[in-house]
Amino acid sequence: MNTLISWLHSSIIYGTVIMFGALGEILTEKSGHLNLGVPGLMYLGGFAGFASAFVYERSTEDPNVVLLILIPLIAAFLASMLGGLLYSFLTVTLRANQNVTGLALTSLGVGIGTFGSARLLSVTGSASYSVAASTSAVYTANLNAAFNLGAFGQIFLSYGFLTYAAVALAIFMNYFLMHTRRGLNLRAVGEDPGTADAAGINVTLYKYVATCIGGGICGIGGFYYIIEYSSGKWSSQNGLEAVGWLAVALVIFSTWKPKNAPLASYLFALLFWMATNLPTLTGIRIATSVTELLKMTPYVVTILVLIIASTRKKKENQGPASLGKSYFREER
Amino acid sequence: MKDAATKADAVREPLLRLVKRSTVPVSRAVIVRALAIIAALLVSGIFFVTVTDSSIVEVYSAMIEGTFRNDITVNSFFREACMLLIIAIGLAPAFKMSFWNVGGQGQVLAGGMAAAMWLFYLGNNLPNAVILPLMIVSAAIGGGIWAILPAVFRVKFTTNETLFTLMMNYIAIQLVKYLRITWSPIHALGMITRKSGSLPALFGNANGWIYVITAVAVVLMYVYMNKTKHGYEITVVGEAPNTARYAGISEMKVILRTAFISGAICGIAGFLYVSAIDHTISETMGGGYGFTAVIVAWLAKFNPIFMTLISMLISFVRSGSSEIVSRNTTTLDSSIANINIGIFLFFLLGCEFFLNYKIIFRGGKEAGK
Numbered sequence: 001m002n003t004l005i006s007w008l009h010s011s012i013i014y015g016t017v018i019m020f021g022a023l024g025e026i027l028t029e030k031s032g033h034l035n036l037g038v039p040g041l042m043y044l045g046g047f048a049g050f051a052s053a054f055v056y057e058r059s060t061e062d063p064n065v066v067l068l069i070l071i072p073l074i075a076a077f078l079a080s081m082l083g084g085l086l087y088s089f090l091t092v093t094l095r096a097n098q099n100v101t102g103l104a105l106t107s108l109g110v111g112i113g114t115f116g117s118a119r120l121l122s123v124t125g126s127a128s129y130s131v132a133a134s135t136s137a138v139y140t141a142n143l144n145a146a147f148n149l150g151a152f153g154q155i156f157l158s159y160g161f162l163t164y165a166a167v168a169l170a171i172f173m174n175y176f177l178m179h180t181r182r183g184l185n186l187r188a189v190g191e192d193p194g195t196a197d198a199a200g201i202n203v204t205l206y207k208y209v210a211t212c213i214g215g216g217i218c219g220i221g222g223f224y225y226i227i228e229y230s231s232g233k234w235s236s237q238n239g240l241e242a243v244g245w246l247a248v249a250l251v252i253f254s255t256w257k258p259k260n261a262p263l264a265s266y267l268f269a270l271l272f273w274m275a276t277n278l279p280t281l282t283g284i285r286i287a288t289s290v291t292e293l294l295k296m297t298p299y300v301v302t303i304l305v306l307i308i309a310s311t312r313k314k315k316e317n318q319g320p321a322s323l324g325k326s327y328f329r330e331e332r
Numbered sequence: 333m334k335d336a337a338t339k340a341d342a343v344r345e346p347l348l349r350l351v352k353r354s355t356v357p358v359s360r361a362v363i364v365r366a367l368a369i370i371a372a373l374l375v376s377g378i379f380f381v382t383v384t385d386s387s388i389v390e391v392y393s394a395m396i397e398g399t400f401r402n403d404i405t406v407n408s409f410f411r412e413a414c415m416l417l418i419i420a421i422g423l424a425p426a427f428k429m430s431f432w433n434v435g436g437q438g439q440v441l442a443g444g445m446a447a448a449m450w451l452f453y454l455g456n457n458l459p460n461a462v463i464l465p466l467m468i469v470s471a472a473i474g475g476g477i478w479a480i481l482p483a484v485f486r487v488k489f490t491t492n493e494t495l496f497t498l499m500m501n502y503i504a505i506q507l508v509k510y511l512r513i514t515w516s517p518i519h520a521l522g523m524i525t526r527k528s529g530s531l532p533a534l535f536g537n538a539n540g541w542i543y544v545i546t547a548v549a550v551v552l553m554y555v556y557m558n559k560t561k562h563g564y565e566i567t568v569v570g571e572a573p574n575t576a577r578y579a580g581i582s583e584m585k586v587i588l589r590t591a592f593i594s595g596a597i598c599g600i601a602g603f604l605y606v607s608a609i610d611h612t613i614s615e616t617m618g619g620g621y622g623f624t625a626v627i628v629a630w631l632a633k634f635n636p637i638f639m640t641l642i643s644m645l646i647s648f649v650r651s652g653s654s655e656i657v658s659r660n661t662t663t664l665d666s667s668i669a670n671i672n673i674g675i676f677l678f679f680l681l682g683c684e685f686f687l688n689y690k691i692i693f694r695g696g697k698e699a700g701k
Contacts, residue, residue: 036434036494090678094685099432099494100630103623104677111670118667242502249495289513292506299502302495310491328352 005154007270007277012159013229014243015262015269016166020221021247022254022261023169028084028214029251030177031207032190032322036102037087038218039244040109041080045219046226047113049076050234053135053227054120068138076223077216083109084215085208092207095326110241117234136232162224166262169217173258186210190320193327203327221247246272249302252309256319272298350689361687368683369645372676376649379675383668384660391656398655399648405655411539411609413647414546415601417640419618419625421546421553422475422597424634425590427626428557429570431483433591435497436598436622438504439475441615443599445508446474447606448524448613452515455526463529468603475599476592478504483591487584501622505615512613523611531608542604549597554636566590598622620670627677631684642680649673 021038028035035041052075057063087105090096140160177183188196189206197203225243226234250268254260275294279286286294373392380391399409419436426433433439447467454463482496512521534540557563568576569586576583605617624646632638653669 034494086678090682094682095688096681096684097630099434100627101678101681103434103626104674104681107620107623107670108674108678111667111672111674114667115671245498245502249499252492252495287513289510292509292513295509296503296506299499299506303499306496306499307485307489307491310485310489328350330349330351 003277003281007273007281008155009158011266011269011273012155012163013269014272015265015267016159016163017221017225017229017243018247018250018268019166019170019261019265020224021218021244022250022265023166023173023258024214024217024219024221025248025251026214026254026256026258026261027173027217028211029256029323030186030190030320031210032193032320032325032327033088033091033207033211034098034102034324035084035087035105035211035214036099036248037083037105037109037215038102038248039241040106041083041215041218042222042225042240042244042247043109043113044083044222045076045080045216046222046240047116047234048079048219049073049223050132050226050232051075051116051120053132053232054234057132057134063134065138068135072132072135072223072227073220076219080109080219080222081212081216083219084212087215088208088211091326092204092211095328098324098326106241106244113240120234132227132232132234136227139227140231160228162220162228166224170258170261177258187320190322193322194329197327197329203329207327218244218247246298246302249306252319253302253305255309268298268301271301348691348693351692353688353690356687364683364686365680368679369676372679375679376672376675379671380656384656386659394655394659395648395652398653398658399651405651407537407539409644409647409651411542412650413640413643414539414542415604415609415618416621416625416628416646417643418546418549418601418604419598419621420628420632420639420643421549421636422594422601423625424553424594424629424632424636424639425557425563425566426479426594427629428634429566429587429590431486431570431587431591431594432494433479433482433497433594434494434623434626435479435482435500435595436625437618437620438497438501438622439478439595439598440602440605440618440622441501441504441508441613442478442595443471443475443602444606444613444617445504445511445602446470446599447603448511451524451526451529451606451611455524455529458528460528460532464531464607467529467607468600471599471603471606472596473599475602476596479591479595479598480588483588487587508613508615508617512615521612521614525611529607530611531604539608542608545600545604549600550636550640553597557634557636562586562589624673624677627681631677631680646673646676649676 021042024041025035025038049072053068053072056067056071083105087101090101091098139162142158142160175183177187185196185201186206188199189201189203189210193203193207196206221243222240225240226232246268250261250265253268254264272295274297275291278294279291377388377391380386381388384391386394397405399405419440422439423433423436447470450458450463450467450470458466478500479497482491482493482500485491485496486493515521515524531541534544537543557566565576565581565586568579568581569583573583576586601618606613610617628639628642628646632642649672650669653672657668
């Protein structure tokens with residue numbers, strides 16, 4: 001029972017990381033831009049959020065709770081928004097290839113993140129990681145401690161507020177895309193920028209804003225990963241890159257619909273933690289080497305989902321029609 | 333009404349607008365790229381000046397010294413350039429065919445695993461003349477399988493190959509971790525030392541075979557892409573699939589064949605890592621070159637000569653950055669090379685715009701279009 005609870009618990013946390021990345025990427029892709037820079041953006045956001053919290057905690061004896069929440073959140077959002085801005089400048093204005101630009105953004109973001117972590121370590125002089133303890137405490141404060149509700153509390157209430165914010169964001173994004181004029185315009189830009197342009201929609205502006213805000217959301221995912229999943233510890237080898245790629249894949253898994261993102265990402269995370277939890281749960285002993293093989297599951301499932309999604313040609317489950325293509329007004 | 337419309341037209345003529353260029357003179361292509369490299373050098377120089385306490389002259393001289401100081405640095409400069417180049421050479425035909433193979437890392441690992449198995453199990457029993465060909469052939473097949481799987485589904489169901497090849501990277505990474513633990517239960521697989529299975533020195537240079545194999549790959553790929561029927565079919569399938577169908581070119585056959593060749597060359601790169609560089613396998617083998625090679629192949633427009641030049645530029649940036657890191661070990665670490673390479677790639681990517689488009693200011697003529 002305890003294994004089951006901890007499996008669900010870690011899956012919801014890990015799923016939330018992927019969900020933030022996927023939601024950011026859905027918003028970006030709705031504007032017709034496939035950004036393969038998500039791992040880099042998550043690194044940028046995770047590092048900026050962590051570093052700002054770290055610096056703030058060291059600068060004051062008595063940290064203010066509101067500032068502890070706001071400073072890292074804004075820093076994470078802004079840093080990866082800048083990454084998104086760089087990407088959109090190259091792909092929207094300079095019309096560079098989207099796949100290639102995204103990959104370059106990934107290597108730049110990962111490089112900046114690891115570089116920064118080395119600098120932080122040289123400040124603390126500690127061995128392998130640095131900690132932002134107070135920030136982590138604020139971000140992981142939850143209701144489970146207040147009410148002792150046993151298993152229910154551990155499964156549903158034992159998370160910091162960002163975990164619930166991710167679900168709220170998914171619901172809000174669904175409302176925005178499906179029920180507001182701006183959302184409709186954004187989808188039009190992604191489906192057919194030429195037509196959207198002719199209808200008087202500012203295509204460039206929509207692409208820029210969607211990519212930048214999408215980047216910012218990815219960055220919050222990176223920050224959440226550090227502060228909640230890694231309990232506020234930052235080390236250079238932290239596995240954020242793999243999470244970023246899973247987020248890109250999850251966009252397809254949730255068929256470009258934000259409302260599908262929460263369940264899809266929790267399911268994904270359950271598979272991710274299967275390798276460590278299922279053997280304990282079922283009482284089957286397996287070798288460590290086999291655990292490594294079991295850890296393939298989420299990637300294999302992603303591939304299966306890709307294949308199934310491509311065999312079923314339902315129109316509403318496809319991505320935006322102009323995804324991956326640069327828009328040049330005079331080329332029609 | 334009419335007046336208002338003409339007035340609006342007059343107001344709306346934009347300050348600058350873009351026209352697509354049809355051809356780019358060679359001189360312009362060279363000048364624009366050179367300017368981009370100079371700009372990137374400036375930015376990375378300024379970056380290093382701010383993170384270290386050295387002057388900009390010291391930064392540049394350190395970069396040059398780190399590459400050309402002695403035989404060891406020069407050899408490692410050429411070796412890294414070759415490894416990046418051979419992966420880029422492998423990816424190029426796939427991209428030319430509009431098949432986004434971003435699974436270079438996985439294909440390198442798959443080839444490396446295939447080669448390492450011969451080394452691990454039979455390295456003491458077979459002579460070099462037998463085991464090395466076996467290693468190289470199975471590495472090519474291993475890498476080829478890793479690339480042909482996504483291609484099969486792309487052909488059958490138009491499954492997105494970008495994400496498929498990406499996921500194949502992680503499957504290869506997990507397989508390597510599995511092998512490492514299986515081969516060394518205490519989780520500390522070091523060098524696999526066997527009597528044979530290591531590429532010998534050539535012309536007295538330990539990297540000799542790497543240079544030769546890469547050079548052969550570059551030349552063969554140039555001929556294959558430009559002088560053979562296969563190369564022509566790749567171009568047609570990539571640029572005009574409908575024309576290909578009309579001309580009776582089997583799209584399926586071309587895609588499967590090209591994907592296999594693409595993966596096989598990456599697999600051979602994996603063989604080089606196992607047999608000539610690392611003498612073991614690890615999941616970090618190939619150090620992210622799978623992605624960098626994508627950008628190299630793209631920037632070079634799949635031209636093997638440009639690919640060689642860009643690989644050397646990136647290798648120079650890498651060795652130059654490492655030199656600066658080694659002079660400031662207390663404040664910097666090796667990740668800085670990635671930042672620096674990122675800066676160069678962004679400038680080179682951005683400068684493509686000035687080759688493909690022409691900016692016309694308000695009232696300007698479109699002469700010479």
